[in-house]
Each structure stands twice: as C-alpha cells, then as structure tokens.
Amino acid sequence: MATTRPATARLTDLLDPKFMARLDSLDLLSRKIVQGKLQGERRSKRRGQSVEFADHRPYVAGDDLRFVDWNVYGRLEQLFLKLFLEEQDLTVHLLVDASASMSMGEPAKGLFAKRLAAALGYVSLVNNNRLTISLFGDGLRVQLPNMRGRNYLRQMAEMLLTAECDGLSDFEKACRDAATSRIGCGVTIVVSDFLFKQGYETALRRLIGAKYDLYVIQILSPQEIAPELAGDLKLLDIEDADAAEITISPALIKYYKRNLAAYCDELRDFCTNRGAVYMQANSADSIESLVLNYLRRIHLLR
Amino acid sequence: MEFLTPLVGLYAAAAAVPLLLLLYFLKLKRQEAIVSSTLLWKRAVRDLQVNAPFQKLRRNLLLLLQLLALGMILFALAGPVLALRRGPGQRYVLLIDRSASMNATDVKPTRLDVARKQAKACIESMRAGSALSWRDQSDHAMVIAFDQRASVVCSFTSDKRQLMTRIDAIEAGDGSSRMAEAVTVARAFAQPSGGEGVAAAAAKPAQLVLFSDGQINDLEGIVIGDNEIVFHRIGESQDNVGITAMNARRSYEQPQEIEVFTSLANFGSEPVTRDVQLSVGGNVHAVRSVTLPGCRAQAGDEPFRPGEATLQFSLTHSEAGVVEVRQLGADALGCDDAAWSILDPPKRLSVLLVTQGNPVLESALRACPIERLDPCTPAGFDALDPAGFAVRQQYDVVVLDNHVPARLPPCMYLVFGAPPSGLDVNSPQELENQLIVDWRSQHPVLQYVNLTNLFAAKTHRLLLPRDAEVLAEFNESPALALLRRHGSTYLIAGFDILQSNWPFEPSFVLFCYNALSFLGAQAGNEQRHKLAVGDPIAIEDGLNQAAFMVICPDGTEVQVKPDPSGDVRFPGTYRVGVYTAKTPDGSPHFYAVNLLTPEESRIEPRDRIEFAGVAVAAQEQGVQQANVPMWPLLVLAALVFVCAEWLAYNLRIRI
Numbered sequence: 001m002a003t004t005r006p007a008t009a010r011l012t013d014l015l016d017p018k019f020m021a022r023l024d025s026l027d028l029l030s031r032k033i034v035q036g037k038l039q040g041e042r043r044s045k046r047r048g049q050s051v052e053f054a055d056h057r058p059y060v061a062g063d064d065l066r067f068v069d070w071n072v073y074g075r076l077e078q079l080f081l082k083l084f085l086e087e088q089d090l091t092v093h094l095l096v097d098a099s100a101s102m103s104m105g106e107p108a109k110g111l112f113a114k115r116l117a118a119a120l121g122y123v124s125l126v127n128n129n130r131l132t133i134s135l136f137g138d139g140l141r142v143q144l145p146n147m148r149g150r151n152y153l154r155q156m157a158e159m160l161l162t163a164e165c166d167g168l169s170d171f172e173k174a175c176r177d178a179a180t181s182r183i184g185c186g187v188t189i190v191v192s193d194f195l196f197k198q199g200y201e202t203a204l205r206r207l208i209g210a211k212y213d214l215y216v217i218q219i220l221s222p223q224e225i226a227p228e229l230a231g232d233l234k235l236l237d238i239e240d241a242d243a244a245e246i247t248i249s250p251a252l253i254k255y256y257k258r259n260l261a262a263y264c265d266e267l268r269d270f271c272t273n274r275g276a277v278y279m280q281a282n283s284a285d286s287i288e289s290l291v292l293n294y295l296r297r298i299h300l301l302r
Numbered sequence: 303m304e305f306l307t308p309l310v311g312l313y314a315a316a317a318a319v320p321l322l323l324l325l326y327f328l329k330l331k332r333q334e335a336i337v338s339s340t341l342l343w344k345r346a347v348r349d350l351q352v353n354a355p356f357q358k359l360r361r362n363l364l365l366l367l368q369l370l371a372l373g374m375i376l377f378a379l380a381g382p383v384l385a386l387r388r389g390p391g392q393r394y395v396l397l398i399d400r401s402a403s404m405n406a407t408d409v410k411p412t413r414l415d416v417a418r419k420q421a422k423a424c425i426e427s428m429r430a431g432s433a434l435s436w437r438d439q440s441d442h443a444m445v446i447a448f449d450q451r452a453s454v455v456c457s458f459t460s461d462k463r464q465l466m467t468r469i470d471a472i473e474a475g476d477g478s479s480r481m482a483e484a485v486t487v488a489r490a491f492a493q494p495s496g497g498e499g500v501a502a503a504a505a506k507p508a509q510l511v512l513f514s515d516g517q518i519n520d521l522e523g524i525v526i527g528d529n530e531i532v533f534h535r536i537g538e539s540q541d542n543v544g545i546t547a548m549n550a551r552r553s554y555e556q557p558q559e560i561e562v563f564t565s566l567a568n569f570g571s572e573p574v575t576r577d578v579q580l581s582v583g584g585n586v587h588a589v590r591s592v593t594l595p596g597c598r599a600q601a602g603d604e605p606f607r608p609g610e611a612t613l614q615f616s617l618t619h620s621e622a623g624v625v626e627v628r629q630l631g632a633d634a635l636g637c638d639d640a641a642w643s644i645l646d647p648p649k650r651l652s653v654l655l656v657t658q659g660n661p662v663l664e665s666a667l668r669a670c671p672i673e674r675l676d677p678c679t680p681a682g683f684d685a686l687d688p689a690g691f692a693v694r695q696q697y698d699v700v701v702l703d704n705h706v707p708a709r710l711p712p713c714m715y716l717v718f719g720a721p722p723s724g725l726d727v728n729s730p731q732e733l734e735n736q737l738i739v740d741w742r743s744q745h746p747v748l749q750y751v752n753l754t755n756l757f758a759a760k761t762h763r764l765l766l767p768r769d770a771e772v773l774a775e776f777n778e779s780p781a782l783a784l785l786r787r788h789g790s791t792y793l794i795a796g797f798d799i800l801q802s803n804w805p806f807e808p809s810f811v812l813f814c815y816n817a818l819s820f821l822g823a824q825a826g827n828e829q830r831h832k833l834a835v836g837d838p839i840a841i842e843d844g845l846n847q848a849a850f851m852v853i854c855p856d857g858t859e860v861q862v863k864p865d866p867s868g869d870v871r872f873p874g875t876y877r878v879g880v881y882t883a884k885t886p887d888g889s890p891h892f893y894a895v896n897l898l899t900p901e902e903s904r905i906e907p908r909d910r911i912e913f914a915g916v917a918v919a920a921q922e923q924g925v926q927q928a929n930v931p932m933w934p935l936l937v938l939a940a941l942v943f944v945c946a947e948w949l950a951y952n953l954r955i956r957i
Contacts, residue, residue: 221338232333233335234335235334235340244347255346
C-alpha cells in the first residue's frame with residue numbers, strides 16, 4: 001500500500017477518486033476469447049488444463065492419456081479426449097495520440113485522451129491485465145510496456161501527466177512500431193483525433209489482426225465539431241504550419257461540418273468493416289459517463 | 303531616352319501603384335488563427351469551390367480576364383491611334399511667327415515657346431504612316447518660321463520626331479513680322495512635285511496653320527483662300543511700354559553737344575509712369591521719369607493710338623561712344639525697352655571742291671559750318687594718289703562740279719552736272735528747259751528747301767539703277783538722286799547749276815547746307831551704324847582683307863571673312879543690341895541694332911486677323927488632338943482586367 005498511495009494520489013489529478021471506485025468493479029472485455037501468456041482470469045481459446053470443459057475430440061496416437069474421458073469410453077468403447085478452455089491474462093495496448101494537434105481544443109483533447117487512458121489503464125491494472133501504454137507523435141514517443149497489477153498505477157499516472165502534446169504526427173510509423181512490439185493477444189485501444197493528413201487506413205490495417213480486438217476512440221473538441229470562427233482568416237496548422245486562407249461564411253461552415261461528418265463516417269465504416277469498434281467522443285463530455293456508459297455499451301468494459 | 307507622353311505614364315503610375323498597394327494590404331489583413339489541422343478546412347474550401355455555381359465559367363473567367371489583359375497590352379504595343387480624321391493624308395504647313403512681339407512673356411515662358419508647344423501638339427495629332435496600312439494615309443507637314451523673312455525650318459515630311467526637333471530648334475528673333483514671303487514659300491512647297499501618292503495628296507490644298515499673336519504688318523497684301531489658313535492666337539496681355547524712336551546726334555554747329563531724342567509708347571490701356579535712363583558707354587548720365595497715357599483703342603474709324611511721350615536729353619560728350627536709352631520698368635516685351643545709338647567723335651567736315659571754277663558754288667559751300675574747303679581742278683583731283691587714301695583720309699565730302707573723274711575713291715560725293723561713270727547711271731542725252739515737278743520735302747537733304755521755282759535750261763537725262771533714291775524730279779528726268787555704291791554715297795544733281803536759276807534761289811544755299819550735313823552724317827557713319835533687326839552689318843572699305851570678329855549682344859563671337867571684293871557682310875543681326883566688329887589689329891566698330899517699330903511693340907494679341915478681303919478668326923480652343931493615341935486607354939484596360947482577375951481569383955478562394 002505504501003507504494004500505491006502516492007500513485008493513487010497522483011492519479012487523482014487525472015481521475016476522480018469516486019470515479020475510480022466505480023471503475024474497480026469494471027473489467028476489460030475482449031470479444032475474442034484471447035490467448036494470454038500467463039494463466040490469468042480470462043478464458044482463452046486455447047484448450048488446456050482448466051476446469052471449464054469445452055469439447056470432446058477423438059483420440060489420436062500421442063495424445064495425453066490423462067485427458068481421455070474414460071466415462072465415454074465405458075459407454076461407447078471409443079477413445080475421446082476431453083478439451084478444456086484455458087483461462088489466460090488479457091493484454092491491453094493503449095495507443096494515445098500526443099501530437100501537437102491534441103493540445104488544441106477547449107477543453108483540450110490531449111487531457112481528455114490522457115484521462116480516458118488513465119481510466120482504461122486503471123481498469124486494466126486493477127484486473128491484473130497486461131497493460132502497455134504508448135504515447136505517439138511522429139512515431140512511438142514514450143512506452144510503458146507490460147505493466148501488471150496496481151503497483152504500476154503510479155508509474156502510469158506519472159507518465160501520462162508528464163507527457164506533453166507537441167510535435168508532428170506520424171500515425172503510420174507509430175502503428176508500425178506498436179504492432180511489432182505487440183505480443184500475445186488482447187485489446188488495442190487507439191485514442192486520437194484521427195486528423196492525419198497522410199491518412200489512417202494503412203496504419204489501422206497494421207493494428208487489425210486475429211489476435212487483437214481493436215477499439216478506435218476518436219476525440220474531437222467542441223471547436224472542431226462546431227467551429228466558432230468568423231471573418232477573413234489565415235488558418236495555420238499547429239503541426240506543420242500549413243496555411244489555408246478562408247473567409248468564414250455559412251456555406252463554408254456547412255461544408256466543413258459536412259466534411260467532418262463524412263470523415264468520421266469513413267473512419268467508422270473502415271473500422272466496422274474490419275471488425276474494429278469505433279467510437280467518437282467530445283472532449284467536453286464527462287469522462288465518467290463515457291467510460292461508465294458508452295464503453296460498456298460497446299462491450300469494451302463490463 | 304525620350305518620353306513622348308510622360309504625363310500619361312505618371313497618371314497611370316499614380317493610379318496603379320496605390321491600387322496595387324491597396325490590394326497587397328488587403329491580402330495582408332487576413333487574421334491568423336491556429337487550428338489543430340487544416341485538413342478538413344481545405345476539403346471544405348475545395349468542396350465549396352467545386353459546388354459553387356458557375357464553377358466552370360469561373361475558371362474560364364480567370365483565363366478570359368488574363369487573355370483580355372494580355373490582349374490589351376499587346377494591342378497597346380501595336381500603337382493604335384483613334385483617327386478622328388478620315389480620308390487621304392492631309393498636308394499642313396505650320397507657320398510660326400518668331401518676330402519680336404513673340405518674345406513677350408505674358409504667357410509663360412514666352413509666346414514663342416507656347417507657339418512651339420502648340421505646333422508640337424499639332425504635329426502630335428498628325429496621322430502617322432503605319433507599316434500595316436496598305437494606303438499611305440499619313441499626314442505630312444512642313445514648318446516655316448518667319449519674321450520679316452521666312453525660313454523653311456523643315457520641309458514636307460511625316461516624320462514627327464524630325465518635325466519636333468526642328469520646331470525646338472527655332473530661334474527667337476527681334477525682327478518685325480511679315481507673312482507674305484512665308485505664304486509664298488508655303489504655296490511653292492505645297493505644289494505637287496510629281497509622284498503618285500504625293501499627287502493624290504496634293505489634290506487637296508495644303509492647310510496653313512498659323513501660330514502668331516496676330517501682329518503681322520503686311521496682312522493687307524496677302525490673298526488667301528477660304529479656309530486656307532487656321533489661326534492659333536498666342537498671347538494674352540497687351541500691356542507693354544516700348545521705345546519707338548530714338549536718335550542721338552551731334553549738333554552740326556556744336557559737335558560736342560549731343561541731342562538724344564526718344565519717344566516711348568504705352569500700348570496698355572492704363573496710364574503708366576516709367577523711368578527712362580540715358581547712359582553713354584555704360585555710364586548713366588540721366589534718369590527721367592515720364593508718364594505715358596493709356597492707349598486709345600480702335601473704335602469705328604478711329605485707329606489705334608498708343609499713349610506716347612517724347613523725351614529729349616542733352617549732354618556734352620566729345621568722344622565716341624554708345625548711347626543707350628532704356629526704360630526701366632518691367633513689362634512683357636524686353637527687346638523694345640532699350641535703344642542704342644553710336645556716336646562718332648565730333649568732327650567738322652573737310653570738303654574738296656573739284657571744279658573748273660564756280661564761285662557761286664564755292665561761296666555757297668563756304669557759308670556752311672565746315673572745317674575747310676579745298677578747291678581743286680579736275681586734273682589735280684585725278685592726280686591724287688591712285689589708291690585714294692589721300693582723299694579718304696583728308697576729306698569727308700567731295701563736290702564734283704561738272705567733272706567725270708577716271709576713278710572714284712571711296713568717299714561722299716556731291717555731284718553737279720554729268721553723273722560719274724561706273725555707277726550704273728547713264729545719261730544718254732541732254733534735255734532742255736526742265737521744270738521741277740515733284741520733290742521729297744521730308745528727306746533730310748531737302749528739309750526746308752523749296753524747289754518750286756527751279757528751272758534748268760540744260761540737264762542730263764538720268765537713267766538710274768533701281769536702288770537709287772530719287773529726291774526731286776524734272777518733268778522728263780530725275781533731278782536729284784541719292785545712290786550708294788561701294789561704301790560711297792553719291793548725291794547727284796543732273797544739271798550744271800550755272801545752267802539753271804538755282805543759284806538765285808534761297809533754296810540753293812539751304813540745299814548745300816543740308817547736303818553737306820547729310821553727307822557728313824553719312825561720312826561719320828552715323829547712319830551706317832544704325833541698323834534695324836535683320837539688316838546686315840556691312841563694312842565696305844574694300845581695303846582691309848583681314849577677317850572681322852563680330853561680337854553679338856549676347857557675347858557670342860562670329861568670325862566673318864571678307865568677300866573677294868573686300869567687303870565684309872554679317873547678316874546675323876537677329877537680336878537687338880550693340881554689335882561690335884573688330885579686326886585683329888584695328889579699333890572696334892560699333893553697330894546699334896534697334897527694334898523701334900511700334901507694330902512689334904504693340905503686343906496685343908488679335909482675335910481676328912484681316913487678310914486682303916478675308917478675315918480669319920482665332921481658333922476658340924487650342925490645338926485639337928485630331929488623332930488620339932489609344933495605348934494609354936488600352937494599358938488602363940489591361941490594368942483593370944488584371945485587377946478583376948485578381949479579385950475573381952480571391953473570390954474563388956473565399957466563397
């Protein structure tokens with residue numbers, strides 16, 4: 001407890017203690033029954049030595065005789081093997097965008113993303129899942145790999161609080177690195193605004209695989225959803241200083257909103273078609289309701 | 303490098319540069335705002351453009367505007383001219399008055415400069431020949447500048463640059479204005495000179511364009527056709543005070559005494575008071591104030607009369623010098639504010655009387671105030687040194703009484719009887735019983751001389767050359783004639799006085815007095831040193847073969863070489879002032895060139911000038927641009943199109 005106290009104290013900067021108390025009752029859920037490394041609290045698809053019966057299969061030479069179902073042999077005089085579901089631990093990968101664009105918005109998207117990551121990380125650690133948190137900008141910037149147990153809460157909180165949102169974003173490179181460093185199976189959650197000029201498709205494709213569930217959480221600020229700009233403007237991109245000269249008109253706002261909606265829909269369709277789960281969040285929303293309601297609704301948490 | 307129309311360039315720059323800057327600042331005014339990503343905004347702008355109405359047209363609009371701007375510039379480069387005149391090429395003769403009155407400064411800088419400017423505007427509006435046109439429709443022009451004589455500044459050409467350069471080269475003069483010669487020259491040049499194009503152009507007579515103040519002296523003698531001449535009036539004011547007469551002469555009896563007569567005229571309508579300064583050799587002797595009444599304008603039959611005043615100065619000056627009378631008030635015309643006269647040192651005449659014996663003549667001559675009278679026989683005269691130096695050095699006047707000498711040394715001659723040979727004067731026969739029918743009583747020789755009763759029993763019939771001046775006439779022959787040849791002056795009476803009743807007439811003594819006085823004045827070169835503008839300076843001693851250096855009033859020096867006969871002539875007395883002629887060794891000769899013409903001092907510009915029977919009114923406006931060069935408009939249009947294109951482009955970004 002001596003080690004966790006300051007961690008929780010630090011973690012309270014991100015999460016409300018009451019909220020954390022409610023998170024204690026939650027666990028991460030994988031839609032795929034995943035194969036973990038250690039024998040954990042989760043059913044694995046790999047049949048093994050477990051108490052939970054899964055199936056029978058005919059005996060073939062070389063099988064372990066210990067698993068032969070002698071009762072069935074007695075009745076049918078045929079050798080069948082009993083198969084069990086093995087309970088294993090769940091690997092959770094949190095990929096949090098820390099590029100400069102996340103620092104925008106009121107409230108800031110970056111802070112929202114960190115709080116969300118903290119909440120998900122908290123749930124993972126509390127439930128003894130294997131947690132890897134990565135912050136990415138133009139590539140993976142900081143990574144805390146393979147944390148397990150409450151002891152890591154302090155480390156996670158420190159990392160999230162100290163990281164700054166700045167620099168360019170290279171989502172593709174970040175995903176490539178994350179995908180190669182990923183081992184085992186579990187859940188990958190990407191938290192970002194997904195406003196990548198070079199596109200997100202290739203990058204997300206790298207993360208989608210048989211072993212991992214992919215959750216895509218897009219965070220947009222209220223200013224991005226409903227811009228409150230006016231007049232003749234020269235818009236500067238905070239990341240690459242790209243300029244766009246515009247004159248705000250109702251027509252332009254209309255087209256912007258339409259484009260934003262289309263962009264989000266594209267992202268959603270891309271995810272859905274590939275078995276990933278997409279969710280959009282507004283940085284002005286309450287993190288509690290998001291985690292407690294929406295994430296449960298999409299069966300990320302239970 | 304030359305700019306034909308620098309003002310247009312300036313105007314365009316004044317319009318375009320601020321506009322460009324304005325647009326530039328408009329562009330700069332865009333506020334900057336930082337967003338997380340421009341990705342969606344750019345898509346939105348693109349969508350907006352794509353979905354904006356008339357998108358295709360808009361894209362074409364930019365191209366169209368660019369093409370139009372380029373087209374305008376290219377069109378301007380081709381130098382189109384909007385021809386307000388049509389038909390075949392016109393021909394113009396520009397007559398530019400450069401007489402003294404055109405030096406008036408009532409219009410700045412001077413009337414001549416304004417005339418030049420207007421003439422150039424006229425040239426500018428001529429249609430230029432184009433390489434692309436298949437017919438020569440270009441206008442041709444020639445330029446004639448005139449004062450008392452006309453000079454062709456530039457003959458017919460369509461080269462505007464040449465015409466303008468030549469117009470700029472017209473020099474101001476102080477002469478009087480006479481236009482007849484200019485009109486004659488213009489008509490002569492305007493005659494078709496053969497050649498197809500020229501002949502076609504000459505079907506229409508050349509248009510004369512006159513730039514003048516209208517003060518032209520010989521208008522009554524010029525016959526012009528209807529609409530043959532277009533008159534552009536130059537000048538505004540008539541206020542001017544000028545010296546209209548001036549003479550300085552030594553008293554015949556008292557040679558040290560000098561009388562200076564001068565009369566001034568005020569051509570303005572208001573009375574003015576002016577100071578008149580008399581100076582001799584640069585030293586001021588007297589300044590007098592004189593009030594001149596205003597002029598009396600022409601009304602009905604009453605002619606124009608300037609307000610006049612006469613001044614007389616007396617001074618004692620026993621040496622040679624230059625007398626200057628100057629009115630000190632400033633006015634529009636400067637060249638009539640001063641007049642000069644050359645004084646020779648006082649001298650009494652020495653007279654040589656060549657006679658077989660004529661007591662009447664001798665006693666009459668002796669009665670005159672002369673230094674000495676040397677009688678001499680004809681043989682003695684012919685025996686004098688052949689070069690004639692003795693005669694010229696010793697005697698001012700030679701009186702020939704019935705003697706025809708073998709040679710005539712340069713001198714002043716009073717001839718009675720047979721005229722000398724070698725003067726183009728013939729006397730084919732003798733006439734008898736001749737009575738005087740007419741004489742010029744105004745001439746200085748015949749002042750106070752009454753010839754009514756003069757009767758000659760025998761006289762030579764004189765056949766005179768055209769330049770001789772006849773002073774008195776018998777009923778069949780000239781009686782008295784004045785003739786100048788080779789620097790000598792001959793006063794010829796074609797009869798022997800002993801064959802007439804003249805010696806018994808009181809007029810004879812008076813005549814002798816006047817004749818000696820006149821010839822003496824001629825001998826003193828008083829008249830010869832007094833020139834009007836344009837009169838040549840002539841040094842006719844026929845002896846000195848050295849070149850003369852003539853120093854003009856403005857300080858320029860001109861070397862003048864004598865002609866084969868030894869005479870020196872310098873015709874370039876175009877400005878008033880004192881000219882100095884110098885031989886390298888000899889003493890300087892002074893020549894006073896004066897304006898002294900009231901016609902030129904009267905600078906009032908005329909609204910209409912009356913030729914013989916035809917009145918021409920001055921043009922209401924100045925020179926009209928007949929051909930408008932279109933390139934400034936085109937460049938302006940190109941500018942407008944470029945601006946429109948810029949605007950269209952920006953609107954495309956914005957909407």
